[in-house]
Amino acid sequence: MRADAQRNRDRIVEVAREVFREQGYDASLDLVAKRAGVGAGTLYRHFPSREVLVDAIMQSWVDRVTEATDKVLAFEGSDRDLLLRWFETYVELITLHKGGAAKITCAMGDEESPIRTKCQVLSGAAARVIGLLAERGAVRTDVDAVQVCRLVGGVATVADTSELGPDQVRPLLEVVADGLVVRG
C-alpha cells in the first residue's frame, strides 16, 4: 500500500472510532470522511461498507477482551462468581460503543460476516472460560461458546438499547449463570 493511502486509512479509523463513540454506529460516514479530511470516495475505497470500517475499529477492544479474560481466569472464588465476573466483563466491553453489542452478537456464528474474526476472538474467550469450568465439572457441557456468547450478547444488546445500568444487568446475568452451572 502506498504511504499516503496507509496514512489516510489510519486516520479514518482513528476519526471513526471517535465519531462512533460520540454518536453510535449509525453516525454519518460522510461526516467521518469530512472530519478525517478526506473525500467520501477515499473512505469508501478503503472501507467498502460500514461493517468493514467497524471491523477495523473493533480490533483494539477485541484485544482488551482477551486481556480481561486472562484476568478473570486467574480469579480465585466460586465457579459461579467466576462465570458471572466474565459475563460482566463481556457485557461491559461489547457495549463500549452504542450499537456494538447488537452488531457483534448478530454476527456471531456467521461465517460470512465481515466482523467474523472479532466474533471468533470473543467466542474463543468464552470457550476458554467455559472450558475451564467444564473441566471442573462446574457447568453443563451441552452449550457451546457461541451459544454462551449469544445468551450474554442478548443481554448486552438489551442493556445497550435500553440503557440499563450494571445494577439492572446483573440479575439478568445471574439467571444465565445459574442456568449454566450444573445443578447442585
Add this chain to the structure above:
Amino acid sequence: MRADAQRNRDRIVEVAREVFREQGYDASLDLVAKRAGVGAGTLYRHFPSREVLVDAIMQSWVDRVTEATDKVLAFEGSDRDLLLRWFETYVELITLHKGGAAKITCAMGDEESPIRTKCQVLSGAAARVIGLLAERGAVRTDVDAVQVCRLVGGVATVADTSELGPDQVRPLLEVVADGLVVRG
C-alpha cells in the same frame, strides 16, 4: 374522525403490516404511503413517527400473545416445560416481524415509549406465567416479569437478527429456564 380519514388510516396500517412483514421495520414509509394510495403527508399526519405506526400494527399480535398465554397456562406438564413452552411462544410471536423483537425488548420498562402499552401486555403475560409458577414455588422470586421479558427478548433479538431456527433457539431458552426454576 372523518370517514375518509378513518378509511385511509385503516388502509395504511393494513399495507404497513404487509410491507413490514416483507421488508422488515426499516422499510420505506413513502413506499407504504404509495402502496396505500395516499400521499406521504397523509401517512405522516396519521402516524407522526415510524414508532407510532409500528404501535398500531402491533395491536393485533399483542392480542395473540394474550391468547397464547392462556393456552400455555392450561398446559399440564412439568413447571420447567410450561415455562419453556411460554418462552418459545413468546419468541415466536415477537419475531413475527423482522426487527420487532429488538424494538419491543428495547422499549420494555420505558414509560415514555410510544409502544409501552404493548410492552405492558407482554410483561403482563409474563407476570401471569411466572406468577403461577411462583405460587407453586417453582421459580425464583427475585426476578420480575420485565426482567424475564428482557432475558427472553434478548434471545429473541439474537434469534431474529441472526436468523436462528427454533432448534438453535431452544437450547438458549433452556438455559434461561433452568436459571429461573428453583434449584432442586
Add this chain to the structure above:
DNA sequence: GAACGATACGGAGACTGTCTCCGTTTAGCA
C-alpha cells in the same frame, strides 16, 4: 532529477429515504 505509469485522491452528483408545507379537495353539516 525527470519522466511516467500505477495508485490514490476528492468531491460533485445520482439515488434513496424522511418529513414538511401549503394549495387543493372533500366530507358533512346547516
Add this chain to the structure above:
DNA sequence: TGCTAAACGGAGACAGTCTCCGTATCGTTC
C-alpha cells in the same frame, strides 16, 4: 346547495449513501 373545517397529496427541502471520473501524487526506472 352552499360553506367551512378537516383531510388530502405531492413537490421539494434536507440528509445520508455510494459512485464515477478527472486530477494529483507516489515511487520506480533510467
